[in-house]
Amino acid sequence: MIKRPVLLIDEKKCRSNINQMARKAAGKKLTLRPHFKTHQSLEIGRWFKEAGVDRITVSSVTMAEYFSGEWDDITIAFPVNILEIDEINLLAERISLNLLIESAETALFLKDNIDHDIGIFIKIDVGYNRTGIVPDNTDAIESILKVLQSADKLKFRGFLSHAGHTYNCRSRSEIIEISNRSVSIMDELKDRYRREYPELITSLGDTPSCSVADDFGTTDEIRPGNYVFYDLTQHQISSAGIGDISVAMACPVVAVHEERNEIVIYGGGVHFSKESMTDDEYGVIYGRAVAPVHDGWTDLIPGMYLKKLSQEHGIVHLPDSEIANYKPGDIILILPVHSCMTGNLMKSYQTFDGRIIDRL
Amino acid sequence: MIKRPVLLIDEKKCRSNINQMARKAAGKKLTLRPHFKTHQSLEIGRWFKEAGVDRITVSSVTMAEYFSGEWDDITIAFPVNILEIDEINLLAERISLNLLIESAETALFLKDNIDHDIGIFIKIDVGYNRTGIVPDNTDAIESILKVLQSADKLKFRGFLSHAGHTYNCRSRSEIIEISNRSVSIMDELKDRYRREYPELITSLGDTPSCSVADDFGTTDEIRPGNYVFYDLTQHQISSAGIGDISVAMACPVVAVHEERNEIVIYGGGVHFSKESMTDDEYGVIYGRAVAPVHDGWTDLIPGMYLKKLSQEHGIVHLPDSEIANYKPGDIILILPVHSCMTGNLMKSYQTFDGRIIDRL
Numbered sequence A, B: 001m002i003k004r005p006v007l008l009i010d011e012k013k014c015r016s017n018i019n020q021m022a023r024k025a026a027g028k029k030l031t032l033r034p035h036f037k038t039h040q041s042l043e044i045g046r047w048f049k050e051a052g053v054d055r056i057t058v059s060s061v062t063m064a065e066y067f068s069g070e071w072d073d074i075t076i077a078f079p080v081n082i083l084e085i086d087e088i089n090l091l092a093e094r095i096s097l098n099l100l101i102e103s104a105e106t107a108l109f110l111k112d113n114i115d116h117d118i119g120i121f122i123k124i125d126v127g128y129n130r131t132g133i134v135p136d137n138t139d140a141i142e143s144i145l146k147v148l149q150s151a152d153k154l155k156f157r158g159f160l161s162h163a164g165h166t167y168n169c170r171s172r173s174e175i176i177e178i179s180n181r182s183v184s185i186m187d188e189l190k191d192r193y194r195r196e197y198p199e200l201i202t203s204l205g206d207t208p209s210c211s212v213a214d215d216f217g218t219t220d221e222i223r224p225g226n227y228v229f230y231d232l233t234q235h236q237i238s239s240a241g242i243g244d245i246s247v248a249m250a251c252p253v254v255a256v257h258e259e260r261n262e263i264v265i266y267g268g269g270v271h272f273s274k275e276s277m278t279d280d281e282y283g284v285i286y287g288r289a290v291a292p293v294h295d296g297w298t299d300l301i302p303g304m305y306l307k308k309l310s311q312e313h314g315i316v317h318l319p320d321s322e323i324a325n326y327k328p329g330d331i332i333l334i335l336p337v338h339s340c341m342t343g344n345l346m347k348s349y350q351t352f353d354g355r356i357i358d359r360l
Helices: A011-027 A042-050 A061-067 A082-094 A104-113 A138-149 A164-168 A172-193 A207-212 A232-237 A339-346 B011-027 B042-050 B061-067 B082-094 B104-113 B138-149 B164-168 B172-193 B207-212 B232-237 B339-346
Strands: A006-009 A056-058 A073-079 A096-101 A118-124 A154-161 A201-204 A247-257 A262-266 A277-279 A283-285 A287-293 A296-309 A313-317 A331-336 A348-350 A356-358 B006-009 B056-058 B073-079 B096-101 B118-124 B154-161 B201-204 B247-257 B262-266 B277-279 B283-285 B287-293 B296-309 B313-317 B331-336 B348-350 B356-358
Touching: A006 A339, A011 A042, A011 A207, A042 A061, A042 A356, A056 A061, A061 A073, A061 A082, A073 A118, A073 B247, A082 A096, A082 A104, A096 A104, A104 A118, A104 A138, A104 A154, A118 A138, A118 A172, A138 A154, A138 A172, A154 A172, A164 A172, A164 A207, A164 A232, A172 A201, A172 A207, A207 A232, A232 A277, A247 A339, A247 B073, A262 A331, A283 A296, A296 A331, A313 A331, A331 A339, A339 A348, B006 B339, B011 B042, B011 B207, B042 B061, B042 B356, B056 B061, B061 B073, B061 B082, B073 B118, B082 B096, B082 B104, B096 B104, B104 B118, B104 B138, B104 B154, B118 B138, B118 B172, B138 B154, B138 B172, B154 B172, B164 B172, B164 B207, B164 B232, B172 B201, B172 B207, B207 B232, B232 B277, B247 B339, B262 B331, B283 B296, B296 B331, B313 B331, B331 B339, B339 B348
Parallel strands: A006 A348, A056 A073, A073 A096, A096 A118, A118 A154, A154 A201, B006 B348, B056 B073, B073 B096, B096 B118, B118 B154, B154 B201
Antiparallel strands: A006 A247, A247 A262, A247 A331, A262 A313, A277 A283, A287 A296, A287 A331, A296 A313, A348 A356, B006 B247, B247 B262, B247 B331, B262 B313, B277 B283, B287 B296, B287 B331, B296 B313, B348 B356
């Protein structure tokens, strides 16, 4: 019985998302190295193994430590935090580890401080402008390559990018445009350096591109993560249908304010996160309501959305037609705006048969 | 040594905040029942005990359970979640417990299901419009009182409000205006019902009012919480100075992008929360940088702020004059926008001498 906010997982939908991306990657001869920052769960990780996945991406040394008991090939897709060099050395002793760098300075630090072979990707900024080297800054790229050539434990693997600006898209064609641009940037880089480094690979990230794009050029590897759950943001971007979203928050109703079409739920910023989105019709929202059905939930309930969050409270707006259906003690299901952030806060998932799936 | 994002606590400032509110309450003959949802730490709770506090407020049954080993008088300032009735009964057996209700329906449920004496506050909506009964809806108030009269275990304690709309204020005078209005609403309610209930008390919440207001009318109890740490939001509201903020996130620098005046830090939405504020000068920001000094930190560094957050990454904007001062491996200190949300994510605090303070 659900008494407190719980993050429900629809295992069937989740496995279907996992299998679909694995099939797509196989069909396009792409290596799939899924990003595990979304689910951060050893058990859900095993569902990927069953789909044939044998290497993963994470975004922190802590996550790499957590998964290293069951996965022996991990890329930490985050600029190296040199303060964690001891932890990195311990990992590199046990597993095949790839790191990301974007400066010769960090490469030099690793050269001097790494005790075991590690793979190095150079992070390329394909337009998101968060991290990485802009592709035409070949001086910066070559200054790193020069350090790597002199460091026998640092094995240059190739170029890696994350087109996070697909999150601003609102249609499949916009996603495809960004994806094509990233692919052509990475293809050019490969062309330029592959005589010298015939083994170099290119690796692309982001769930929107990987879900929607069809043409990956000469890309070798993809690293989508969010697709394991999807969420309202992915739906807004056009990279997923509502029916693909595999997690929903179950929250107790604690008060009904019929006069203002509102319900108060036990479920706030410490459960959902404060991640919001701007809905064309409803403005800033924090989630959308669905109704429970046998082993699952319905499509979105029109006009019913999470409009405000405090620390523990959520305020759900309901249309007139719905307000009479709810009373204190009922459970409302809400699809999250950003499943990575909600999962991080909830610390576990619950299946429809009440099983708890732990995570980091 | 700090290697990963850590929430530093300045124990001296924190104790000073605790002591100052205790002195203010004592001076005005107000009972202080501080809200512990901000720090959620048994150890920090003991600092309140040393300042003479003997009763507390929390916002969930889970928090009440956590604190009930050291505190025997707890108000759960959240509409009763009737699904947790078993946990409520277990608590009420051991400690003096107060609950909030805002409907006769919930009062009836408690009447039928409570095994031990509990105190009941009726939640009054003084203008925040989140929860509670609007003060002129005396029918709703009296329908609850009627149920309470027939339920010998439900002890009516009085009226409770939370003027959360002070968070929209931008000056002390605006806070005082809202506070005075809340006080006068609660004073009137007390007047109306005190012949029948001579023992009834009124209880007001919110850190801005409690920090700034001077006149509390006939209010009996105050329940501020955030003041233990304060944060940039409280500073923007005008309820605290920057020098009163007692927590700061320490984050490793992982990349420097001099060409766009940006530093990438290890410290993202899973550390800070995605709580933002709109700064007059810088637009939407997620934190402000300060510089470390012996046993503390400086005032705000002009022009240096957290401008963007991903899951694990933060992007700090720096002025030209600062950019040369930072390199990968350095630690940057950031004052949080909302210390309650940041504390919830970080799960512990670290003192300047490296001691870890645990929390729920």
